[in-house]
Amino acid sequence: MMERFDYSEDIKACIGRNREEIVRLGRELFRFPEPGFREVKSNEILTSFLFRNGIPVQNGLALTGLRADLGSGDGYHIALVADMDALLIKTGDRELAIHSCGHSVQTAVLAGVMKMLKESGLVDRLGGTVSFIAAPAEEFIDLEYRKELVREGKIRYLSGKQNLIADGVFDDIDCVISMHINGDSGTLFDVGSALAGFMVKRAVFTGQAAHSGAAPHLGRNALHGASLCMDAIAYMKDQFPKEAGLSLHPVLTSVSGGVNIIPDRAVLESYIRANTLDQLLEAGEKFDRCAIHCAKALGLECAIGDETGYMPLKQSDALNTVVLRQMKKLCGDDAIVRNVVSGASGDVGDLGYLLPTVQFGFSGVKGRIHSGDFAIADEENAYIRTAQVVLGTVCELLANPDLQVRNGDFAERKAYYLKRWLRQDSGR
Ligand SMILES: [Zn+2]
Ligand SMILES: [Zn+2]
CATH class of the missing domain: 3.30.70.360 (Alpha-Beta Plaits)
Structure with missing residues (x-):
């Protein structure tokens, strides 16, 4: 049994030291929007950021995705999962790429969390393993290009996480923590929301x-x-x-x-x-x-x-109890919405079928999501409070074995998923 310690001072110090760098990284990623399976520059920016901070990177996953691991490789294994891709918006005859789903915030925040975990030595002190997984191609768009990649044998499925799952990238993971921007300007966070x-x-x-x-x-x-x-x-x-x-x-x-x-x-x-x-x-x-x-x-x-589209997302209540506790350290209860049922979908739904998963929501947008006038208006919430919630959740989970939920039937579920959902052997 590990010795418990109070990590809240470490988190404060980490955030204080890194807040500007995280925002800077986010702005840089926002400037290079790339649609799914074309996230070459985004990959380069993230790889060099992690490398500069002494974190080894495994590259070329699902073509343009990456994974970076911290910790012993043993114990509870948390995956911090971010989307990498941008949208394509038509203006006149031109199609422009834009990060109007906020995915650049996800990658910046989670890469920043990895840096903070590394420099503070928190993962080593708490035990366990944390992997950052940057997944390509969450938006279900640009399908002709993706089908061409399938024909060329470069990918097998049309979404990033579906390829990563099929390729075994999540096989050693116990739980998934992710987040997504929401369009709600009246609150700071949402927790426990469902996706169709x-x-x-x-x-x-x-x-x-x-x-x-x-x-x-x-x-x-x-x-x-x-x-x-x-x-x-x-x-x-x-x-x-x-x-x-x-x-x-x-x-x-x-x-x-x-x-x-x-x-x-x-x-x-x-x-x-x-x-x-x-x-x-x-x-x-x-x-x-x-x-x-x-x-x-x-x-x-x-x-x-x-x-094949995306599975509905049902989040892990046990993990969300921890996430909610971390949010409440930063804001009042009235700034957090619970259990929103959304008509939107995401390939995080597929992960939620296989592993205990959370995808909390954060606000901070100006303009509409998926539109050309999208911008990050509240950087403090989008980058900094969000990073604090993730960092706090990781530390609380690693420090408390009784909170560490796992999916005991991962192998059975994955077999069903590949056969029934991805129709792996049906020859389609
Ligand atoms: Zn989107
Ligand atoms: Zn999105």
């Missing part, structure tokens, strides 16, 4: 073209199949309770032919979102059933393609 999961479906209906005036009876109208399927999907939604948060809005994205031709091809696409994994998988199966049987009813063919 999603998948993408594409149903292609094919029939037979014919003259729509002279001989429609010789055709098989693919648009009728897609239209019937839209009705079936609307009725199918009734089979889910409100709490499922099922959201499904099919869009007819392409129809062949002209006004005097019976269309022989119609494509129906939809995101499916739900609050739990079971409900999401169930909705996916029911979508397939609607499409296949509506096609059959009219003598059409139907081929369904799907894109």
Whole structure:
């Protein structure tokens, strides 16, 4: 049993020494926004920051990601996980990259926390291991480029964390601590929020073209199949309770032919979102059933393609008790919102399925998230208080074995995840 000690003075001193450097690192990363699997400069900035501070870096993970470890390699193993990628925003004909989801703050803060842990010797004194994992490609965008990378064999899946999980980067981890900016300007933090999961479906209906005036009876109208399927999907939604948060809005994205031709091809696409994994998988199966049987009813063919999205995020209550305690050292209860249910998604949901995970929220944005007018307005909260919460949480967890939650069935869950969610052996 290790000797307990009060680390709060260490944290204060660390923050005092490093506050300017963390903000500077954040501003620098913000200046180099790069979309997923293209985070070359961001990787360079982070690698050289860690290297300068005597922290070895393992590079080239999921193409542009990295991992850095501190500690003995034994004992409780905490992963500090940050997203690296930026968004693409269209202005006129040009597509501009911008860090309008605040990922540059995550990488700056967690790299800063690693530096503070290293220079204070806190991990060695408390025991255990802390890994910083910078993950590429969280935003589900730019998919043609990513599919090309898959074809070239450079990645296997479309999101950064999915590749990192499949490649075993999280196999030795006990828990995940992460954070994400929120758009709430009235409070400082949110804790315990849930994210929806999603998948993408594409149903292609094919029939037979014919003259729509002279001989429609010789055709098989693919648009009728897609239209019937839209009705079936609307009725199918009734089979889910409100709490499922099922959201499904099919869009007819392409129809062949002209006004005097019976269309022989119609494509129906939809995101499916739900609050739990079971409900999401169930909705996916029911979508397939609607499409296949509506096609059959009219003598059409139907081929369904799907894109794996992200799992819903359910956070670890045990870890959030610690996070909340650390937040309360910095602000009053009224500055913290709890258990927000968000319609947004993130690949941190996949991590939350495998390991005890937190992703607390912090405020400090000016402008809207995912928009061109996004900026960090409150650097004190975004960088400094956030770093204090993470540092405090790490220390409290390492110092108190009774708080160290683990996932005993990680191996089983990972096997299910690879097979059922990433469909590793299905050849898709
Ligand atoms: Zn985002
Ligand atoms: Zn984000």
